Amino acid sequence: MLKMTDVKKVFRTDLVETHALKDFNLQVGEGDFVAVTGPSGSGKTTFLNIAGLLETFDGGTYELDGQDVSNLNDKHRSQLRNEKIGFIFQGFNLIPDLNLFDNVDVPLRYRGFNSAERKKRIENSLEMVGLAQRMKHLPSQLSGGQQQRVAIARALAGEPRFLLADEPTGNLDTKMANSVMELLKTINDAGTTIIMVTHDADLAKQARRNIYVRDGQVSEL
């Protein structure tokens, strides 16, 4: 499903070279829910960005759904991101001047669905996160937990195979964090593979599988 073999990532600046990932090896199966923990600066975000095709890498191989994605062009990578991957960020990253409906619409527009199809998907996914009544609201009119739910709805609307979440509960209080976690578990139960970076050990425990990243390498727990 998702298979990284000896993936390397080096960040070069004028002064230093940072080996963010060194021989990173990981295989994630269909329908899994992987929680990624590790110290700050260990390479968790770097791994997730590479996995989500937001970033390129410098060595090793990466297969997504059985396809080697190391040498794809931008157009192809963007299409894979659009169709197969949903992102959830710590900072929600909603577009402030678009209402919930239009925010969820963004990935669907690039997908090229017709408006009826998009409407159906947007309503369904907002329904699923419990915000169907507030479609015309702006993100700023919602609480943090609600905003993260919109971000989840946006990630789900395209029915991706993978959901990549970087500290999705990092900006939320415990109660809201738990409800987001419940939502993610429901989504995972429905078949979507989830990889979630978190600092919260309690949340990590609720995942099916835990991995620990240190110094740009994986150690299974």
Place this chain on the structure above:
Amino acid sequence: MNYTFELAYKNTFKQANLTALIVLTISLGIAACVITYALIYLMSADPLPTKSARVLHVQLDNWDPNKAAIEPNLPPEQVTWQDATNIVAAKQAKYQAASAITWGMVTPTDKNAAPFLGVMRATHGEFFPMFNVPFLYGQGWQNAEPNEAKYVTVLTKEVNERVFSGENSIGKTLPMLGKIFTVVGVLDDWHPSPKFYDMVYGAFSKPEDLYIPFQIKAELELPHGGITNCWETNLGDSYQGFLNSECTNFELWVEVDELTHFSDYEFYLNSYVQQQKQLGRFARPINNILLDINQWLSYKRVVSKDIYVFFSLALLFLFVCLFNAASLISTKFTASTHEVALRRALGANQQNIFLQSMIEAMILGVLGGVFGLIFSLFGLQGISYLYPNFSTFLTLDLTLISFAFGLSILSSLISALGPIWFLNRTPIAKHLT
């Protein structure tokens, strides 16, 4: 594509202040260029497009054997009474007409129309068909005698309004110059710009009020308008003495049937001068100049060098504007990097983003063109106000409008090029946390 366009359109109005500033910057540069270009373009417009290459201005060198009329060795720009009458009478071209400006009192019989000093053009009848002069009523007269010596006149539309309240006045009489003239024609609006056939009062001066036959000038000994140049030292005082002198005061134009007759006509002029030499005139070597309308306009430098300098300065100004616009566009685009990174993460490819920003730049260009044209209109109005003679032709036609939009869109694309390039290289992950 629709979505890309929609986003570009919305973004234009997102940071409205910044958009306004960018559009203003571009449009000022555009206006400067459009105004100066309009002057060049309009001034160099062909005043007789259907046949300007066949309508020719005649210059003969009857000047002082010891001194050129115009240094270093150019002939005078007008001809003498003798040459004007001889060459027109010879009828070696399809049409030929000499003309000169004169003036005199016009004294309408109608009590409601006050007498006025009329500026007139004394000319041969073929003046009208040669220059495609439009008639509202009637027509001109024939070149040949006795028509040339009859007291007939052609009025401009304005004078017909003034004297006959705009009615069809053909056949009516109009006392002027101490005689009774009969109206044979009334012109429709006619404002050739430049006034190529006689530019002694300026290339963009107004046509005269009335037209009278050429010979009437001699018969009534009417004053010599325009510029009279003489080189002989002992001229007689008499009017006839002037007519027989080497003084030049007459514009001479001919129209040849076909372009190929140009050289025939040159040949005729040479033989005419040769013949005059035998009569003791034309002491200088043969030095005729025969120019078609557009050649004549550049000979007279109707579009002065200054205007080209102004145009270059305007282009320079546009260039400065573009630098400013580039930094403003860069500010505008920088503000949207986060959104761009997010859209990329959600599936937009580089091409989507590139297209979107190109369309945004083009919308700015179109707006710059619109406002540039509005500023240009004000600018041209200002020029018309300062130089009333220009007002008849200072307008924006389709060519100038396309020039404005073309230049504006090109300008905005050029100034957006850098910002677009940077926007497209936005690292996605860096902006998303």
